[in-house]
Amino acid sequence: MSQYVLELKGITKIFPGVKALNRVQFQLKPGEVHALMGENGAGKSTFIKVITGVHKAEEGEMFLNGTKVDFKGPRDAQAAGIAAVYQHPTSYPDLTVTENIFMNHEIKKNGLIRWKEMNHEAKKLLDQLDADFKPTAEMGSLSVAQQQMVEIAKALSTQAKIVILDEPTAALTANESEKLYRIVDKLRDDGVSIIFISHRFEDMYRLATRVTVFRDSQYIGTYKVDEITNAELIKQMVGREITDLFPKPDVTVGAEVLKIENFSRTGYYKNVSLHVRAGEIVGLTGLVGAGRTEVVESVCGITKADSGKVYLNGSEIRIKNPTDAKNLGIVLLPEDRQKAGLILEWGLGRNVTLPILRKFVKNGMINENEERSLSKRLLEEVDTKAVTIFDPASSLSGGNQQKVVVAKALAQDNMKVVIMDEPTKGVDVGAKAEIYAIMGELAKQGFAIIMISSEMPEILGMSDRIYVMCNGSVTGELKRDEATQEKILEYAMEKNAKEKRTVNKEGVN
Amino acid sequence: MEKKSVWKKITSSRETSLVIVLLVLVALISIKNPSFLGMQNILEILKNNSVIMIMALGMLCVLLIGGIDISITSSLAFAGMTVGMLFKNGVIHSTLLGFVIAMAIGAVCGLVTGLIIAKGNVTPIIATMGFMYIYRGFAYLVANSQWAGADALGDFKNFALESYLGLGFLNNVLFIVLICYIVFFVILKWTKFGRNIYAVGSNAEAAQISGINVARVKLSVYTMMGFLAGLCGALAVTIYASAQPNMQQGKEMDVIAACVIGGVSMNGGRGSVGGALLGALILSVIAKALPLVGIDALAQNTVKGFIIIVVIVLNVVTQRMMDKSNLERREM
Amino acid sequence: MAGKSGRTIEATPQDVWKKRIFSWEGMLVVLFLFINIFCRCISPNYTVANVLREMPKYLSEIFLLLPMAYILMLGEIDISVGSTVCLAATVACMATNANVPFVGVILITILTGAVCGMVNGFILLKFPELPSMIVTLGTQIVFRGIAEIMLGSGGSVSVTNTAGFRALSGEIGPFPYVFFLVLICGAIFVVLSVKTTFGRSLYAIGSNSRTSFYSGIKVGKIRFLVFTLMGTFAGIAALFLTSELYGANTTTGNGFEMDAIAMAVFGGISTAGGKGKMIGGLISAFIIVCLRIGLGQINMNPQVVLIILGALLICAVLIPNISAGLGLKKRKKI
Incomplete structure (x- = not known):
């Protein structure tokens, strides 16, 4: 019997024109949480798909509990007790939670599906995860965090012994992440081995005992989490040292350029007032879903605010559509750059x-x-x-x-105001520094910059001033020198106690 | 609390609102013209629209996987015409054999269409547009400038007049419609294959990852659609007691319209057997009712098209209102 | 800017002739020549003069192809054009029979088409959630329905005073007027699509309408405009169709929308939007017209011609897909 539940050796995967994986190896011990880290494009996701049988490797071997296995498709991997929760929830928005959980391993009798039993089983799984929604709810009406929970329930329903989590916290708030951590702890205590992919170092420190690093499709090394420093790990991931991640230049802040007054839109944000001056970088932060993106989208004419005023260089302006914003020199760099920023x-x-x-x-x-x-x-x-x-x-x-x-x-x-929505989301460490440098340069040139971000280091490192939003309102404003992680979190969670699960219908249809 | 949510479920369900629309329509018409509600009249309406009703089931599945099929009435004509000519030329005499041949032809047509779409990655609208020409052409070639009339069809045409399948109570054609609806209801609700259809339409990529053979599901759905079109080819021949190469031309749009009115989404993943049935019923009641309430038969299509547009627009408007009220309920 | 590495990026386009010839459009040109040679071989009557004489019968559909190509580039579809042609042709005949001066007839006909297009465009503008397929499915039934009401129980109308329409089908030398008009419109549509901001917007919206909207392109307005254009050209097509048939009935224009879409797709314009070239659509239109003339001359069963066209349409999309799939497998082996 091998000491590893899962072992991969010399895995090579070639896509037309690119070697996505080049002789990589990996070992997973029973009952451990093993982090897999690396920059975007390092081959982590492809590697996961090789394990789950979605892709077939050109070379290499895979052992499960010491026995060699050869998966022909996702079904084989499922049967062998491997389940994956992918980065983009791979759910069926039109179907119920129960169906999402039991898709392709339905409970049947005489060839017919037993809905009652399935709903019952789903309820049990959801209770196990402390979920606050019904198994008959429609998947598309759930929040991202809730959908993630369904995905985990799905993994559990297959009695998986190995669970792979691909960037599960990427779209979660701090609270929700904590809940996920507890679920992962529980799974581990139940004897499940877990592979955890994440960009967030917090995740790794909180959960993992060992970490494996990939870079440029290659295996770099495996380390014990408590034996490797943050800087060392970054160096392994990027391949070079990054000295100054946040090159914030000293800029003399000029006159007020953009001012928003009592901005409201039913269901999205309420009485938001903020302003930004020339050469200033204003951070706009808060939990995901606090209404940050919605506010700036209304400023740029993508959606319409119900009430409130916008001033540019002191005079009131009216923006009815993105063309108006463009003509006035207000430019938005959208969060989803692949779907809204570029034509790929x-x-x-x-x-x-x-x-x-x-x-x-x-x-x-x-x-x-x-x-x-x-x-x-x-x-x-x-x-x-x-x-x-x-x-x-x-x-x-x-x-x-x-x-x-x-x-x-x-x-x-004619650009005067630059609004960057999550400018470094999905950007790897190396390129992040370059984006920050560009941002600093823009400030130096006198542009007024609003940066929306959920990443605390980037907010603290780049902003002159910080607005914190919570549940549709601005709950706090902090100057650069008075801002700390704790203060921001406090503002961001201010109303959290009262926060109710409300279905966000946006994006469902 | 529980009771309230059940009530809410009923009122918010698409099917219920369609039932209400249907009932209101029937009520209005029967006030104006009491003969409308006669058993005979209703059975007649159902029989005359059985082809649309059956094909709506196949189209439901096709739309559920996010596809579309506009070649169905062409394969219908191809199958129906073939059977008609076989009877005319005295090659076959058995009604059952006629049906089997028609269904086989339809299934093969559907299979070929499905292969091109699922394996050749041709977009459904283009592939089925091509086959619309091709199968219709085949129907004309089979006909060879002839058509099969009542006298040529022999016993076959009596099938639609008799009711031996329905044990003397239910007309044969309606019996087949009933069976089709039961079968499809069971398939879509209680079988793995049925749920896989929903899964593929809702998120094909996810379906692939969870080990569903997406190409095979697509292939099966188009084959099923073809099979039903073939069946309807035979049915159309017996109902109208004639086989012509241009039969049911353009009716594919009625089938799609029935589904759309019934709330089947053209983006895939959403729709139900009940919805398809109600959509088809509403369309056929309207068609039959217009002359009864004194609207010129000439205006039938205009009214039909207008209703389709109104229904889809209403759909959007109610969705927007629902979204808005959801947003207003959000606490801030 | 900070962190500059002095890297330069190439900005001169490489004009490779090989690439042009092996493009879809290049292949269409070859096919066009081949089809003409083929037709000449099978039919002794396939001469330039004869082809030009027979061409007007088919040319009216090219008027539909032009804006249909734009609609497909946008990622939309319009299946109501056949009905629009029917309605416009009916209006044209009735207006002529009501002794409206011919200039008036022309205007009314084109206006009818334009209004139909505007109706589509307006619904899509106000309810962007709706797919154009469903909207135009509805209006398809309505437009033809209106024509049916106008035509009455007889279901058809003939033009009593054919003078105007006969003038419209006149010729300059061996070339019919409509031939020039098609070429001029074709040229304008080609230039608009490749050289202007309007054309670029079409491709942008078809590729990614959200990015286009965020970038300040007036997505709704352009969509409305293109659908109106479609209707307008359906009106023009109806005029020339009437000048061939001198009448209209309830089946006039039946299947025209499919023909126009088929021509565009065969020309390499994908229904998914954002892809293909107008010139490809034009060449493919002439290929289909020539093929129809040639096969018509040898009295081939028109249904067989339709089968051939259907098969061509499917192959036009299938073959590139298959060869791409094979290419992928080949490369995988290396």
Whole structure:
């Protein structure tokens, strides 16, 4: 009998044109929580999919309790007691919780599904996880955290002995993460072995005993969590040392540029007032769902506020649609850059010039030479890692995609206010520093910057001033020198005690 | 508390509101024209719309997986015409054999369509548009500039007039409709295959990951659709006692419309057998009722199209109102 | 800017002829030549003069192809155009029979089409949640329904005074007017799609409407505009159709929407939106027209012609998919 429940050796996986995994190895001890870390594109997700039989490795061997196994598909892995909770909840929004849990291993009798028993079993599993919703609820009406819980229940329902969690805390609030930690603890105590992928160091320190690092599709090493320092770990992940993650420049803050007064939109935010000055970086933070994104989206004309006023350089403005915002020089870098910031199948150049095409029009036609030279200049200015401006945006990493979005903003030469919504989400450590540098540079050039972020270090490291939102209202404002993690959390949770589960219908249809 | 939520469930359910619409329609019409509610009349309406009602079941499944099939009336014509010509030329005489052949042809048509869509990754609208031409062409080729009339069909045409399958109580055609609805209700509600159909439409990627063979589900659904179209080909021949290559042309839109009125989402994952039935019933009641309430038969299509638009717009409006009231309830 | 590595990014497009020839459009040109040679071989009557004489019969559908290509680029679909043609043709015939001057007839017909397009566009503008497939399914039934009401129990109308329509189907030398008009409109549509901000917006919306909206492109307005354009051209198509048929009935324009979509898809314009070129759609339209003329000349059963067209349509999408799939497998082996 092997000392490992799961062992992989020399796994190589090739996708057309790329080696996604290059002879990597991995060992999982029984009953341990093992963190798997690495930058985006290091091959973690592909590796998980090899374990769960979604992808088939070209080379390498996999052992389960010492016996060699060869999964032909996800079903084999499921049968062998391996279950995965993926990064993007792989749920069926139109179906009930019960169905999501038992999809493809329904309880049947004579070929017919036993709904009563299934609902009953689902209820038991949900109770085990302290879930606060019914098994008959529709999946699409649940919050992300609740959906995650369903996914875990799904893993439990297969009697899995090995559970893989792929970035489970990415979309969770601090409270919800804590709840997840407790669930993971409980699973471990029940003898389940867990592989845990996360970008958050807190997760790793809280849960894992060992950590394995991948970099550039290769295995770097496995370490005991209490024997490796944070800096050392980052170095292993990035491959070099990062000296100054937050290069915040000293900028003399100028006059007030944008001011929002008593902004309200039913169900999203209420009486929000904030302002930002030239050269200032204002952090806007709070738990996910506090209404931060919703406020700035209304400022930019994507949605309409019910009441409230917006002032630009002291005079009141009315923004009815994104075109108005664009013409006034208010630019939003959306959170979901793949779906709202870029056209992935387009070349970088065309992405950059999308909002300002009119500038190149001569005699009714686009002057493409001018267009190309401008996008080339801007893409070089933000130091995009690309070969030509015709490379499709989909071919870039998250960090470089974000740089293209920045270049797209810079193309709008009337820009006064830059609103960055989670600018480093899905961006790996190396590229993060570069994004911060660009942000600092923008502040130096006198732009007014609003940065929405859930990441505490980035809020504390980059902001001149911080607004904290909770449940649709601004609950606190902190200056750079008075801000601490504790204070921010206090404001962010202010109304948390009263917080009720309300179904957020947005995005369901 | 429990009671209230049950009540809420009933009023908020799509099917209930459709039942109400149907009842109101029937009530209005029968006030104006009492003969409408006669047993004979109702059975006649059902029989004349049985083809649409049966195909709505197949279309329901197709829409559930996020697809669409506009080739169905072409395969219907191909199957129906073939059977018609076989009877006409005296090749077959058995009614049962006629049905089997029609269903087999339909199933093969559906299988081919499904293969192109599931294995060849051709978008459903394009693939079925191509097959709409092709199968209709086949129907014309089989017909060879002829058609099969009542005298050529022999015993086959009597099938729709008799009721031996329904043990003398229920017309044969309606009996088949009933069986189809029971079978599909069971499949979609209580079998793994049925739930896999919902899963594929709701999130195909997730379905793939949880080990569902998405391509096979798609293939089966289109084959099933074809099978039903074939069945309807035979039914149409016996109901109208004639087989013509242009039969039921354009009716695929009625089938889709029935599903859409019945609340089946064109994005996949949402819809029910009950909804499809109610949608088909509402459409057929309207078609039958217009002349009864004094609206010129010529205006039938206009009214039908108008109702489709009103229903889908109302859908959006109620959804928006529901979202809004949800938002207003949020505590801040 | 900070952290600059001095990296340069290439910005000159590489104009590779090989790439152009092996593109879908290049293949269509080859196919166009091939089809013409093929038709010449099977039919001794397939001469330039004859082809031009027969062409107007088929050309009216090309008017539908042009804006339909735009609609597909947007990622939308319009299946109501056949009915719009029917309604507009009915209006044209009735207006002529009511002794409206011919210029008036032209205006009323085009306006009828435009209004139909606007109705579609308006519903989609006000209710962006609705897929265009369902909306135009509804209006398809309504538009033809209105024509049915207008046509009355007879179900058809003939033009009594054909002078105006006959003038419309006139010729300059061997070329019919409509041929020039199609070419001019085609050229305008090609240029609009590749050289203007409007064209770029079409592709942007079709590829990712959310990004386009966030980038300040007026998504709703452009969608409304394109659907109105579609209706307007359906009106124009109805005019030329009437000048061929001198009448209209309840089945006029039946299946035109499918033909137009088929031409566009065969030309490489994907129904998923954001892909394909207008020029490809145009070439494919002429391929189909030539094929129809050629096969018509040898008296091929029109149903067989439809079977061939259906098969071509499926193959046009299937073959690239299969070859892409094979290419993937091949590369995997390395």
